[in-house]
Amino acid sequence: MNSTPQPLSPRQTIEYICPKEHITSIIFAAEVELPQEWDCKHCSLTAKLRIAFEPAVEKAPEKIARTHLDILHERRSKAELEEILKEAITDLRRRRKKAS
Numbered sequence: 001m002n003s004t005p006q007p008l009s010p011r012q013t014i015e016y017i018c019p020k021e022h023i024t025s026i027i028f029a030a031e032v033e034l035p036q037e038w039d040c041k042h043c044s045l046t047a048k049l050r051i052a053f054e055p056a057v058e059k060a061p062e063k064i065a066r067t068h069l070d071i072l073h074e075r076r077s078k079a080e081l082e083e084i085l086k087e088a089i090t091d092l093r094r095r096r097k098k099a100s
C-alpha cells in the first residue's frame with residue numbers, strides 16, 4: 001500500500017544559538033509553535049531560539065511612522081525658526097541704519 005505523498009506545507013527555518021555560539025538550524029512546518037530551546041547539534045548544550053527568520057515585513061518609511069507629537073514639534077520649531085529669522089532681519093536693518 002502506497003502512502004499518498006503529503007502536500008508540502010510551508011516551512012520555516014529556525015535557528016537556535018547555544019552558549020558557545022553554535023548555530024543549529026531546524027526546519028519546522030510554518031504552523032507549529034516554536035520551541036524556545038533546542039539541543040545544540042554541536043555540543044548538546046541548550047540552544048536558545050534566535051529571533052525572526054520569517055520573511056521580514058518591509059518597514060514603513062519613517063515619514064509614516066512619525067507621531068502627531070513629532071509633527072507638532074516640527075511645526076513649532078519652524079515657527080521658532082521664522083521668529084529667529086525675523087529678529088535677525090530686524091537686527092540687520094538696525095545695524096544698517098546706524099552705519100548709514
Ligand SMILES: [Zn+2]
Binds near residue numbers: 019021022040041045
Ligand atoms: Zn553548541
